[in-house]
Each structure stands twice: as C-alpha cells, then as structure tokens.
Amino acid sequence: MSEQRLAGNGAGLIRERAMAAAVQSALERLYQLDPVADVRAYIQPVTAGRESLLVREADDGALELALHIPQLAARDLDLESGDLDPLCQLIEGVSHFVYITHRATQQREATALELELQAEVDKWIVLGASLSPLDVARSRRLRARLYERVSFVHENESELGERYRVANLAAARFVRTLEQRYLATRRFVELRQALRVFFRNGQEDKIRLGRAA
Numbered sequence: 001m002s003e004q005r006l007a008g009n010g011a012g013l014i015r016e017r018a019m020a021a022a023v024q025s026a027l028e029r030l031y032q033l034d035p036v037a038d039v040r041a042y043i044q045p046v047t048a049g050r051e052s053l054l055v056r057e058a059d060d061g062a063l064e065l066a067l068h069i070p071q072l073a074a075r076d077l078d079l080e081s082g083d084l085d086p087l088c089q090l091i092e093g094v095s096h097f098v099y100i101t102h103r104a105t106q107q108r109e110a111t112a113l114e115l116e117l118q119a120e121v122d123k124w125i126v127l128g129a130s131l132s133p134l135d136v137a138r139s140r141r142l143r144a145r146l147y148e149r150v151s152f153v154h155e156n157e158s159e160l161g162e163r164y165r166v167a168n169l170a171a172a173r174f175v176r177t178l179e180q181r182y183l184a185t186r187r188f189v190e191l192r193q194a195l196r197v198f199f200r201n202g203q204e205d206k207i208r209l210g211r212a213a
Contacts, residue, residue, distance in 0.1 A: 099114070148172070
C-alpha cells in the first residue's frame with residue numbers, strides 16, 4: 001500500500017492529523033492489530049459534504065486510499081457542551097481506515113454496513129475513553145448523544161438512509177449490553193475482549209450481537 005497514492009492534499013490539517021493518529025493508535029491497541037499504514041499520510045480536507053474514505057484498487061492490486069475529514073474548531077473538542085458531529089466524523093473516518101486496512105491484510109472483504117456499524121461502536125469507545133471514570137451513568141449520557149439525539153441526512157427509504165439507521169440502532173443496543181454486562185460490574189478485561197470479538201466479526205455476526213441486546 002503506497003502512502004503516496006491519493007494522498008498529500010491536506011498539509012494544513014495539523015490538529016486533525018494529530019488527533020487522527022491518536023485515534024488510530026488507540027483502536028489498534030484495543031483490537032491488538034499490527035500497524036499497517038499511518039492514517040496521517042492519507043488525510044485530505046473535506047471540500048464539500050461530510051467525512052469520506054475513498055477506496056480504489058489499482059491495476060497492480062494495491063489498495064489506494066484517501067480520507068477526507070473536516071477541520072475542527074476549538075468548540076468541537078468540548079465533549080460536554082460542544083457539537084460532537086465534527087469530532088465524530090473524524091473518528092468514523094479513522095475507524096473506516098483501520099477496518100479497511102486490517103481487512104486487506106487478512107484478504108477479507110468488508111461491506112459498507114460493516115464499516116458503518118464498526119464506526120458507530122468506535123465512536124463510543126474513543127469518546128468514552130475520555131470520560132474518567134467511564135461508568136454506566138456517563139456511558140448512558142454519551143450513548144444518548146451518539147445514538148438517540150441524532151438526525152440523518154439521508155431519507156429513511158433510501159439505501160444510505162436504511163444503512164445508517166440499521167448501524168445506529170444495532171450499535172446502540174450493543175453498547176447498552178456492554179454497559180449492563182461489563183461496565184455495571186467494572187469487568188473491563190471482559191469488556192475489551194467483547195469489543196475485540198465484535199471487531200473481528202463480519203456483518204451478520206455484528207448485526208446479531210446488536211439484535212441480541
């Protein structure tokens with residue numbers, strides 16, 4: 001995977017690059033992944049719309065990536081009263097990048113719904129890690145902000161609208177299960193193990209874990 005391909009157009013995103021690298025490192029540590037590529041080399045600014053990860057297979061089979069993320073204002077970093085959306089877009093983009101690159105090394109395919117569902121859970125993981133201590137009460141408040149007090153860009157009847165709503169609901173249920181089984185009893189070792197299993201599952205098993213909640 002060449003770090004020169006589809007990369008290098010966002011040199012001004014200094015804060016965002018540093019935060020993206022921190023998120024990547026945290027996710028790779030949690031999921032016990034060997035680093036594949038540095039996300040900072042693939043970051044470009046959003047020119048229109050929202051966060052997006054562009055993926056293309058070159059003629060020689062190499063994977064070409066470009067991650068477009070928004071710039072963050074200071075108010076976007078206030079987890080208590082700020083707008084979480086720009087920061088969540090950054091986390092989602094890095095989550096997609098980590099997931100795609102890991103699946104590529106395993107020669108496994110990944111569906112669009114898989115990517116969205118994993119990113120929904122990764123938002124809770126990354127933001128929850130900043131809450132000290134992370135307990136059930138704090139997690140519930142964060143879960144409400146991430147999965148309940150939300151609006152969707154795409155109509156419910158559209159393919160994208162259905163995908164995002166399915167991912168949102170399944171992630172919310174899965175996180176609620178984690179709260180009940182592990183956070184309530186402070187079983188953090190088992191919590192991390194459950195998250196690792198979820199990460200390595202494919203689409204059907206991810207949805208099953210969400211629906212079982």
